[in-house]
Amino acid sequence: MIPLRIRRGLDWLNxxxxxxxxxxxxxxxxxxxxxxxxxxDIGLALSVGSAVSMAAQVPAGVLVDAMASKRLxxxxxxxxxxxxxxxxxxxxxxxxxxxxxALHGFASCMLNPAIAALxxxxxxxxxxxxxLGRNAGFxxxxxxxxxxxxxxxxxxxxxxxxxxxxxxxxxxxxLTLRHLNPGQAVPTAEAGRPPREPxxxxxxxxxxxxxxxxxxxxxxxxxxxxxxxxxEVTKRVGNSASLVIAACILVPQVMVALLSPxxxxxxxxxxxxPVLLLGFAALPARALMLAWADHPGMIVLAQSLDGLGAxxxxxxxxxxxxxxxxPGGRFNLRMGLFGLAVGLGATLSTTxxxxxxxxxxxxAAFLTLAAAGMVALLAVALAMxxxxxxxxxxxxx
Amino acid sequence: MKRVLLVAxxxxxxxxxxxxxxxxxxxxxxxxxxxxxxxxLGYRVHDDTxxxxxxxxxxxxxxxxxxxxxxxxxxxxxGVGSRKVAIAWRALTFxxxxxxLVVAVAVTTARIRLAPEVLPGKPIVMLDVPTPGLSR
Numbered sequence: 356m357i358p359l360r361i362r363r364g365l366d367w368l369n370x371x372x373x374x375x376x377x378x379x380x381x382x383x384x385x386x387x388x389x390x391x392x393x394x395x396d397i398g399l400a401l402s403v404g405s406a407v408s409m410a411a412q413v414p415a416g417v418l419v420d421a422m423a424s425k426r427l428x429x430x431x432x433x434x435x436x437x438x439x440x441x442x443x444x445x446x447x448x449x450x451x452x453x454x455x456x457a458l459h460g461f462a463s464c465m466l467n468p469a470i471a472a473l474x475x476x477x478x479x480x481x482x483x484x485x486x487l488g489r490n491a492g493f494x495x496x497x498x499x500x501x502x503x504x505x506x507x508x509x510x511x512x513x514x515x516x517x518x519x520x521x522x523x524x525x526x527x528x529x530l531t532l533r534h535l536n537p538g539q540a541v542p543t544a545e546a547g548r549p550p551r552e553p554x555x556x557x558x559x560x561x562x563x564x565x566x567x568x569x570x571x572x573x574x575x576x577x578x579x580x581x582x583x584x585x586x587e588v589t590k591r592v593g594n595s596a597s598l599v600i601a602a603c604i605l606v607p608q609v610m611v612a613l614l615s616p617x618x619x620x621x622x623x624x625x626x627x628x629p630v631l632l633l634g635f636a637a638l639p640a641r642a643l644m645l646a647w648a649d650h651p652g653m654i655v656l657a658q659s660l661d662g663l664g665a666x667x668x669x670x671x672x673x674x675x676x677x678x679x680x681x682p683g684g685r686f687n688l689r690m691g692l693f694g695l696a697v698g699l700g701a702t703l704s705t706t707x708x709x710x711x712x713x714x715x716x717x718x719a720a721f722l723t724l725a726a727a728g729m730v731a732l733l734a735v736a737l738a739m740x741x742x743x744x745x746x747x748x749x750x751x752x
Numbered sequence: 753m754k755r756v757l758l759v760a761x762x763x764x765x766x767x768x769x770x771x772x773x774x775x776x777x778x779x780x781x782x783x784x785x786x787x788x789x790x791x792x793l794g795y796r797v798h799d800d801t802x803x804x805x806x807x808x809x810x811x812x813x814x815x816x817x818x819x820x821x822x823x824x825x826x827x828x829x830x831g832v833g834s835r836k837v838a839i840a841w842r843a844l845t846f847x848x849x850x851x852x853l854v855v856a857v858a859v860t861t862a863r864i865r866l867a868p869e870v871l872p873g874k875p876i877v878m879l880d881v882p883t884p885g886l887s888r
Binding site: 377380381382383384385388389390391392393394502505506509581582584585586588589590591593594596597598600601603604713 | 791793794803807809810825826827828829830831832833834835861862865866869871874
């Protein structure tokens with residue numbers, strides 16, 4: 356069993372990290388608009404952030420692999436994210452914001468794999484699937500609370516106060532990291548020792564290549580769906596549009612929070628493939644529902660399917676990376692590669708869906724995303740092998 | 753591109769403390785009280801019922817230097833799902849409230865909701881009022 360202190364530590368670490376990360380992303384554009392930024396500069400700041408967070412995925416993964424202490428890696432990344440939130444809140448001017456966006460992009464690339472690696476170092480191999488599910492569950496709860504808190508701060512206080520809130524939330528996250536002392540954990544091969552696995556072995560693994568393709572396709576279908584649905588809500592629903600959009604964001608997070616621990620357990624019991632198939636099947640179903648939905652209730656219902664997809668993808672990605680790495684492999688490099696695939700898919704998704712929606716109709720865009728989701732589902736069904744290690748074969752000697 | 757970036761960076765960095773130049777007959781200047789005028793970028797816009805609609809993100813001018821309209825970012829939650837909609841200059845009403853200038857749009861929210869989004873390279877639909885001038 357995992358000691359209670361470590362269990363609670365991991366729970367709250369995932370909660371607070373997702374919590375404070377809500378302050379970044381599309382919200383930055385709202386904040387900068389209220390500080391009289393031009394559209395050109397806002398576009399520049401957002402693209403610097405997304406370019407760095409794509410380019411840094413693999414280097415950050417290699418860096419975290421090379422660092423003996425995953426706790427130190429996570430602490431450094433958290434502190435950097437806190438610093439960038441502080442910088443953006445304190446001086447909303449071009450140079451500091453560009454610097455902060457770049458810093459946040461790199462640090463986020465370190466933080467996500469570092470937390471997963473820390474988890475692998477703290478729990479026994481057999482408990483990893485369930486624990487990663489719990490991580491994702493608490494992260495989703497944190498994201499939901501973060502969106503509610505920052506939405507409230509932005510509405511009733513100021514947009515700037517929401518960013519200060521993000522900066523302050525780094526403190527409890529750093530404090531929970533102090534509780535995660537690898538010394539008291541189950542000793543595994545990953546703890547401490549830098550991996551010696553050759554690069555070529557990582558990159559030539561067909562299972563990795565297939566999952567990379569699946570990850571690109573998943574986010575090609577997924578990323579543009581929420582923004583597109585939100586725009587439809589703004590068009591069709593009257594004065595309560597903001598509330599319905601908030602529901603479109605919060606309901607899936609609540610679903611992920613509830614489903615993720617279960618998804619982790621299923622993956623441990625039945626394997627990764629059934630869970631992946633279930634999660635990927637939610638994509639085309641959701642896109643088709645959104646294409647036909649008129650009523651705000653239907654749109655929120657369709658969005659709740661996002662919870663299933665996000666829970667499956669969020670838990671399976673680190674789990675498959677752990678399966679492929681085995682004890683002592685290049686886990687963070689694999690996480691970086693998967694992160695790159697996610698970023699690539701998401702960028703293509705927004706570009707493609709935006710083009711289809713502006714050239715044809717938004718329903719055509721939803722149907723395009725549904726087609727991409729079908730291809731993603733087929734890719735998993737036809738090409739993705741089961742990666743669950745045989746019982747006992749890889750447990751630490 | 754690099755130069756533009758540098759100039760913008762300098763402007764952002766140095767804009768905070770311009771040297772004060774008193775107006776003279778050779779170099780005339782108009783002086784306004786801080787609450788008398790307002791920068792429109794980022795300014796809140798209200799709908800016909802007084803509810804906040806969004807913020808002005810751009811001002812549209814033509815070759816004669818006439819201000820033709822503004823672009824307002826409407827709707828959304830935490831930046832998700834907001835749309836950029838153009839409003840004709842004529843359709844804006846200005847008044848002074850207790851916190852300074854109040855900018856309102858004399859167009860119904862139903863029309864704003866369904867207005868086409870402002871996209872690069874596409875015709876800009878500026879929502880207008882039926883009889884120019886009357887709304888003032």
